[in-house]
Amino acid sequence: MNSPLSPPLDLDMPCPDPCPEQVAGLLAKAGAYLPPEASAKIRRAYELGALAHQGQTRKSGEPYITHPLAVAEILAEQRMDGETLCAAILHDALEDTALPRAFIADTFGESVAEMVEGVTKLDKIQFSNRQEADAESFRKMMLAMSRDIRVILIKLADRLHNMRTLDSKSPESRRRIARETLEIYAPIAQRLGINVIKAELQNLGFKALYPLRYKVIAKQLANQPVLRREAMATIEARLAQRIAAENIPFRLVSRVKGPWSVYTKMRDERKRFNEVMDVFGFRIVVGRVMECYQALGAVHSMMKPLDGRFRDFIAIPKANGYQSLHTLLFSPLGSPVEVQIRTEDMDVVAERGIAAHWVYKNRGSVGNNAQARAQSWVNGLINSDEFALPSVEFLENVKIDLFPDEVYIFTPKGEILALPKNATPLDFAYAVHTDVGNHTVAARVDRKLVPIRSKLLSGQTVEIITAPSANPSPQWLEFVVTSKARTAIRHFLKRIEHEDAVNLGHRMLDRALELLETSLDNVPADVLQQFLADNRYPRLEVLLADIALGNRMPDQVARALLPNQSSLLGSEPSPSPVHREQIRINGSERGVLTFSTCCYPIPGDEIMGYLTAGKGVVVHRMDCPNIADYSKRPERWVPIAWDRRVEGDFRVELRFETENKPGALAKVAAAVAECDSNIDSVNYKERDDRISVMVFCIEVKDRKHLAEIIRRTRRLGVVHSVERQ
Known part of the structure; x- marks a missing residue:
């Protein structure tokens, strides 16, 4: 925006009308699903916004009000409620104009004023995990979301329109905004299930950040051989014929992966374009859940599925509420084709996530399962914030949760928990309850005892074994992956550290005061x-x-x-x-x-x-x-x-001179393990044809325990000498 903050507003001035066609389009979209009184308020918000932003322009030279209107249009396409559309039109008014907050609250209601205020606080955010101020701004955004989740919907629409009009920015600004979009905004849209916005944000961010890579992949997608396109048309026709034979009402849509999706698959799996299997696919939309499984049987009878590539997200929905059947089929193309099968309601939720079927009867209520899951996710983040993490650490924890790639784990009672990929039984324990995690000592996966650092797989049943005396260990931070587990462990360790520090400091000060023949009590x-x-x-x-x-x-x-x-x-x-x-x-x-x-x-x-x-x-x-x-x-x-009684294990280094022959290291390690000692590391110091010198870092309880280990290893036929470093 090129103009400075506006002078004080005369709210009795005639309202300008700089964008009659744009506002007419917005009202037409909103009027298709909102009552007339809501459309009247949207018109009033436009008039007030146009007056407040009068004289302000974007870098492209357009009147500034075109941007808030475009944001509202994006939200109208998602069929958001009238309050959200009014807040979208006014979302920059508090930050960049002299429009009073009280006037917005009096005219449109307190909830609209709160949304505008919530978005305003986010307007100047520049996300960077190196800057504490930026991380603190992100924390404020999450707090605003927890009060009213519609705040983030407005912010996502605001970012989407900014990405659509990015060409007017400098190259440096384009790269910075694109990186923010790919690292934060697109993942948030994905986490909230708003696929239609997520996909466009990813592709626009990819295009701005890596223009050459985007151009190459987009060209590859557009210039597929005629034979391949004809084969896809043939498959589509055969699918339609086969499902129709089952007397299932359906809608069949072909789809092509976007450039960003193809690029990330090529990058992560180190594949060439021609090796990406599911670039092309089909979506079958039916009326009822049982018809999804009937359609699945029909397509499997027509083309053979790939073993292990079927996913049932209807029985086990994703964390953002997404539901669908996914199967990968062998095709005449010579490469697999993905087919997704879902109901009309599932399709709406898959595309619009928390914006689907929006019902907002009062602040804090939500209208569908996706909205409930999103609110639960945001509330979970804010609950973790009660531990007063540094803002940078809070941002890093949230970033972990933004890339879940989930596994679905069963409790012993048959309930399902969604956890990020590579989650461990300890992450599962903290997902159940913080106290369960803090007192975990072991875990059973599918009725078998496993280490608590084992990686879980979808479909496993996990049972946590606890003990009242057990407490978190600093080593747990090395393998947990969820922000809830990491935050709870750090909170516990910091509390224990503080208590230990106070106790030791008290004893140290008392000793110093005793030299002065007094005590702290005196x-x-x-x-x-x-x-x-x-x-x-x-x-x-x-x-x-x-x-x-x-x-x-x-x-x-x-x-x-x-x-x-x-x-x-x-x-x-x-x-x-x-x-x-x-x-x-x-x-x-x-x-x-x-x-x-x-x-x-x-x-x-x-x-x-x-x-x-x-x-x-x-x-x-x-x-x-x-x-x-x-x-x-x-x-x-x-x-x-x-003290007379000492707790825990303590590290010590032992230097071994052994015969340089196969099996010597294994014999020493086995002897150490037989003495109930853990080996932290083994280093070769020097070697020749006859003698090997190894330094073991091991854990012992005391000098007596160490002496037992030395005696036992000295008796090994391959050990020439053992000494403590």
């Missing part, structure tokens, strides 16, 4: 509150966590809390860290303790802690070669020792 409340306020800590727990994470030195905090005593003791040297009272650790403080990889301390070793900003306490063995460097900063030493 610090006057007003002094403590003043220190927190001066250093911008909202509460004591945040200060204690900061100490444990190495961002505050406990000695300095202790002296600041007791300025009188610290001044008296300031001339006295602090006791050596080695001789201070030690903090006992039991291994459960993993959130704020890091076990160094230079010396791999394990229970039973004599240890010390070194406070590192941002990392917290890093634990080293007292015989670590780096101790000499750390001794130069005694104020960062934390005197620690192992």
Whole structure:
């Protein structure tokens, strides 16, 4: 748009009519399915929009009001309700004109004003996972969708018209907008089941981002050999004849994959154009569900289906509500032809998704299964937002959900859950309930125990085994694929980390205060509150966590809390860290303790802690070669020792010299496994014709466990020596 924000509006001015033919076309489309009073409101929205945008033009030179009208036309083609069409006409008015929100609410109702306001917040979004502001804008868009899902329908129509008129933009802007469209808007349209908008967004985005590739594939699609086109016509005629013989009322439509769909299949499967099997296909639309299966039997009797390529999305609909039968048939073309079979209602939902049969009786209600699924998806995203993820992380989680390529999994009671491709039993557990996921210990798939990181396949039945004492592990983040599972795991780990940090920070500050012959309980409340306020800590727990994470030195905090005593003791040297009272650790403080990889301390070793900003306490063995460097900063030493009872497994490195012959590695690995130890990694350090040197990184419980492993491996005939690194 070329004009700046309009001056204050005189709402009593005569309304201009810059686009009489365009608004007549819109009213004709809307009048075909809306009552007269709705058409009157749409006309009033046009008059108000034309007045508000008067004098503003698009980069193409057209009056700006042509754009909101075109957006409303796209939505009218989807048979959206009158409120949505009014909001579409006014969707830029709050952002770019002086039209008051209150006037929109008074004239068209509060729901229209809310939709306009919701879309307005999205107008200047530039999606980029590198920029926190852009990710925050995306979060706001999802929140607007959760309040009224029609907001995203207006935004999708707005983006579609912008893509249709992209030629007036600079090359750089075209590429940026096209990339946004392919990464965000088209996937959202697909997730909401609006196939007709999704397909056009994909092809227009492809054309703008990769114009040469688009041109080549579009030409290939248009210039198919005459023989191939004739064969397709022959198949169409035979299909029609065969289904008619079954006395089934039907509608038969041939279809060709779009350029973007063909390109992604070529790219993902590394195929040439001629190797893409289902470029051509047919859609059979019938009246009733049972007629779908009757038609399927008819086409299978005419052409043989490919084994394993039949999909029943009627019995198990996609997450966006899509229903259809898909089958791939051998044809006289020499390559398979896809046939889709569905009812008229399913066809409408397949093309228009949540816009199909729109019923909007009151805010938050939805009119069909696709709308219910879409609202559930949006609400699920917003529920995950309650964990206060950083905006960039929230955007990445949503992107995962935008490319589901689903598998359909059964619960033990026969219910069906749709999960993304490569989902695991753990993703399934979190899909059932967050508490089920957090306490998962094992899973049965089709009644057989499997690892919780196994990949699930459609049709499997999954049963989750839980234990009250079980908790999420950081390793779970390496294999879960759903945003719900990832968010819940991170939330739990951050909560545990914070609790551990507060506990350890409290002990560290107490030790520092003991050197001043006092304790935290004896610090006057007003002094403590003043220190927190001066250093911008909202509460004591945040200060204690900061100490444990190495961002505050406990000695300095202790002296600041007791300025009188610290001044008296300031001339006295602090006791050596080695001789201070030690903090006992039991291994459960993993959130704020890091076990160094230079010396791999394990229970039973004599240890010390070194406070590192941002990392917290890093634990080293007292015989670590780096101790000499750390001794130069005694104020960062934390005197620690192992508690009597220690939990968990700890990494340690063992260096093996073995005979260089086949099977030596397997024997060592088997001996380690027999001692109930996991092997994290194996590296060859050096080899010659006679001796191999291998370094195993393994997990042990303590020095006793490590000694048992060393004894057992030394007895192997192929091992010459074993030593701890």
